[in-house]
Amino acid sequence: MANEEQFRRVDPAKLERLVTGIYAGLGVPPDDAALLAKALVDADLRGVHSHGCRYVSTYTRGIREGRTNVHPEIRTIRDDGPICLLDGDGGLGHILAVRAMQVAIGKAKEHGVGVVSLRNSQHIGALAYYSQMAADAGCLGYVTTNAGIVMIPPGGREKVVGLNPLSWAAPTPRPWTFNLDMATSVVAGSKLNMAAERGEKIPLGWAVDPDGNPTDDPRLGMQGGLLPLGGPKGYGLSVMLDIMAGVLSGGRFGKGLGSKGSAQFFQAIDIEHFMPLSEFKDRMEQLIEQIKSSALAPGSPGIFFPGELEYNLKQERLAHGVPLDAFVRSELKREAEAAGLSYDIEV
Amino acid sequence: MANEEQFRRVDPAKLERLVTGIYAGLGVPPDDAALLAKALVDADLRGVHSHGCRYVSTYTRGIREGRTNVHPEIRTIRDDGPICLLDGDGGLGHILAVRAMQVAIGKAKEHGVGVVSLRNSQHIGALAYYSQMAADAGCLGYVTTNAGIVMIPPGGREKVVGLNPLSWAAPTPRPWTFNLDMATSVVAGSKLNMAAERGEKIPLGWAVDPDGNPTDDPRLGMQGGLLPLGGPKGYGLSVMLDIMAGVLSGGRFGKGLGSKGSAQFFQAIDIEHFMPLSEFKDRMEQLIEQIKSSALAPGSPGIFFPGELEYNLKQERLAHGVPLDAFVRSELKREAEAAGLSYDIEV
Numbered sequence: 001m002a003n004e005e006q007f008r009r010v011d012p013a014k015l016e017r018l019v020t021g022i023y024a025g026l027g028v029p030p031d032d033a034a035l036l037a038k039a040l041v042d043a044d045l046r047g048v049h050s051h052g053c054r055y056v057s058t059y060t061r062g063i064r065e066g067r068t069n070v071h072p073e074i075r076t077i078r079d080d081g082p083i084c085l086l087d088g089d090g091g092l093g094h095i096l097a098v099r100a101m102q103v104a105i106g107k108a109k110e111h112g113v114g115v116v117s118l119r120n121s122q123h124i125g126a127l128a129y130y131s132q133m134a135a136d137a138g139c140l141g142y143v144t145t146n147a148g149i150v151m152i153p154p155g156g157r158e159k160v161v162g163l164n165p166l167s168w169a170a171p172t173p174r175p176w177t178f179n180l181d182m183a184t185s186v187v188a189g190s191k192l193n194m195a196a197e198r199g200e201k202i203p204l205g206w207a208v209d210p211d212g213n214p215t216d217d218p219r220l221g222m223q224g225g226l227l228p229l230g231g232p233k234g235y236g237l238s239v240m241l242d243i244m245a246g247v248l249s250g251g252r253f254g255k256g257l258g259s260k261g262s263a264q265f266f267q268a269i270d271i272e273h274f275m276p277l278s279e280f281k282d283r284m285e286q287l288i289e290q291i292k293s294s295a296l297a298p299g300s301p302g303i304f305f306p307g308e309l310e311y312n313l314k315q316e317r318l319a320h321g322v323p324l325d326a327f328v329r330s331e332l333k334r335e336a337e338a339a340g341l342s343y344d345i346e347v
Numbered sequence: 348m349a350n351e352e353q354f355r356r357v358d359p360a361k362l363e364r365l366v367t368g369i370y371a372g373l374g375v376p377p378d379d380a381a382l383l384a385k386a387l388v389d390a391d392l393r394g395v396h397s398h399g400c401r402y403v404s405t406y407t408r409g410i411r412e413g414r415t416n417v418h419p420e421i422r423t424i425r426d427d428g429p430i431c432l433l434d435g436d437g438g439l440g441h442i443l444a445v446r447a448m449q450v451a452i453g454k455a456k457e458h459g460v461g462v463v464s465l466r467n468s469q470h471i472g473a474l475a476y477y478s479q480m481a482a483d484a485g486c487l488g489y490v491t492t493n494a495g496i497v498m499i500p501p502g503g504r505e506k507v508v509g510l511n512p513l514s515w516a517a518p519t520p521r522p523w524t525f526n527l528d529m530a531t532s533v534v535a536g537s538k539l540n541m542a543a544e545r546g547e548k549i550p551l552g553w554a555v556d557p558d559g560n561p562t563d564d565p566r567l568g569m570q571g572g573l574l575p576l577g578g579p580k581g582y583g584l585s586v587m588l589d590i591m592a593g594v595l596s597g598g599r600f601g602k603g604l605g606s607k608g609s610a611q612f613f614q615a616i617d618i619e620h621f622m623p624l625s626e627f628k629d630r631m632e633q634l635i636e637q638i639k640s641s642a643l644a645p646g647s648p649g650i651f652f653p654g655e656l657e658y659n660l661k662q663e664r665l666a667h668g669v670p671l672d673a674f675v676r677s678e679l680k681r682e683a684e685a686a687g688l689s690y691d692i693e694v
Contacts (some may be wrong), residue, residue, distance in 0.1 A: 230576045248616070283600060
């Protein structure tokens with residue numbers, strides 16, 4: 001019962017229009033507002049609620065408080081064959097990231113590989129959205145960003161490492177795209193936020209309290225810090241991703257070093273520069289079939305690939321609506337009211 | 348006492364000469380034999396015994412049994428600006444990998460980024476050796492390979508996923524290089540082999556037995572299969588690395604699909620194409636200092652970076668010798684005898 005109260009389904013097209021309207025009302029150019037709304041709703045459709053419309057009011061706050069530039073002049077600092085360095089001028093992260101990945105894909109089509117470093121950017125939401133663009137264009141897509149400093153390094157007890165995620169995507173002949181999007185912590189920080197909002201506990205092993213002890217309280221865990229995936233491995237990966245995104249770009253890196261905001265790294269590798277795309281997809285199908293047809297664990301519903309369950313969820317939700325929780329719905333209502341828009345999106 | 352019997356220190360220079368002689372005696376060109384010996388001894392010096400001289404007899408067996416081509420004709424299948432596709436003609440993996448990374452670095456210096464896909468290769472040992480080459484040349488280095496099929500996918504109970512590792516390296520102003528080299532399983536398979544050779548148990552959570560149950564017996568774990576790091580994350584990473592190394596190269600991928608041997612992917616990004624290397628190193632120093640100076644956990648000896656402890660170990664071992672265990676020493680004695688060489692390497 002609590003669960004039914006908690007979640008209600010909304011119409012994804014209406015949701016996208018509402019979110020577009022909210023940002024357009026704050027002065028975001030209509031095309032940019034539509035793009036941001038599309039990316040946020042896509043995350044909810046794919047079940048990645050941690051990076052979906054629960055961020056709407058975070059970004060509106062950034063605009064209202066002047067931290068986000070809704071009319072950025074994106075500057076090309078370096079542009080040399082397959083590589084490019086962009087300065088995002090503090091714009092909305094999603095808009096900058098789409099632009100950067102478009103540049104990477106264009107370079108990959110011309111040179112075989114495209115690398116784009118982006119600084120003075122902000123939060124770009126779910127990385128899968130951008131790696132997917134590359135896969136849709138027949139490329140291997142890769143993206144990483146530096147993120148909030150909420151992780152504890154092995155041997156430490158202070159939050160000094162970013163929760164830096166990465167995403168890799170590859171085309172398949174299946175309806176879904178191979179798309180891995182993962183944080184380098186045991187879980188993404190947003191999962192602690194959501195648990196806190198819903199009054200739920202978290203499993204031990206996700207986070208520690210401020211004294212460094214294991215905790216099942218998401219609020220204490222947010223105060224203390226998140227644990228890296230597999231200890232030194234997740235820690236090492238996370239620092240490397242900050243080196244790629246933050247250190248290399250000339251933007252913000254580490255805990256407030258260098259600059260403000262976030263920085264990202266985008267890469268596309270054009271498959272046709274190595275083999276015909278159809279041959280690549282045939283090979284992907286062989287790999288998928290081999291793994292899927294292997295013996296299942298007792299009670300297992302099957303073996304799935306990164307991006308597959310997200311795709312399946314998206315199809316179901318396009319048909320039947322996206323469940324949004326009470327917190328997100330109330331934030332959207334508040335934003336709709338502020339923008340003078342009707343909140344009439346529930347199915 | 349058992350431990351002293353188990354390990355004895357050997358002189359690294361003598362060890363390198365012995366290993367060079369063993370391979371030269373099997374028809375490997377002297378320069379290639381020296382390079383292979385250098386890479387294997389480097390792994391032992393850095394404490395990565397799982398990929399050091401314990402592999403000497405694995406590779407000699409490959410040569411004697413005709414699976415390894417000691418005079419490969421490396422073919423350039425595609426060479427287009429920053430990208431390159433090489434066919435290794437079944438040569439020794441280390442030799443091919445060094446060549447491939449040299450090509451990637453050359454392309455990075457010219458174009459900003461270099462990507463080299465290598466097929467018909469074999470086991471290349473510790474990846475850190477190649478990513479280090481790129482970092483030494485002022486680049487971000489990246490390398491991945493597909494590997495033995497010993498991992499269980501989430502939801503499955505059959506070994507159908509490779510234990511595919513990755514390495515990323517970046518220059519620092521410190522004596523050590525940032526160098527992350529990690530398998531996508533909870534631990535590398537060689538750690539189970541070593542535990543079995545030494546008659547030791549393994550922690551629960553590393554592997555499952557053939558029925559899919561947790562086990563602390565390394566032999567049962569090798570039969571059953573290794574578990575991926577963080578479940579879906581390690582599994583997704585591992586499959587992606589096979590897509591980059593195996594599927595994209597046109598070589599072997601999955602469990603015996605496509606071709607034989609192994610396939611790899613090498614990438615170098617030239618830092619000077621983004622900013623002066625000295626500026627990059629300054630930024631790295633700030634990042635290192637920030638993390639190292641953060642609060643320590645009770646009893647912690649400090650916070651370390653990937654590659655740092657390996658560098659420290661190497662300095663100590665260059666001075667005092669490399670400890671090799673009884674299994675590796677007996678294999679080396681056997682190989683020395685077969686090659687008509689003196690085994691006189693212990694300090």
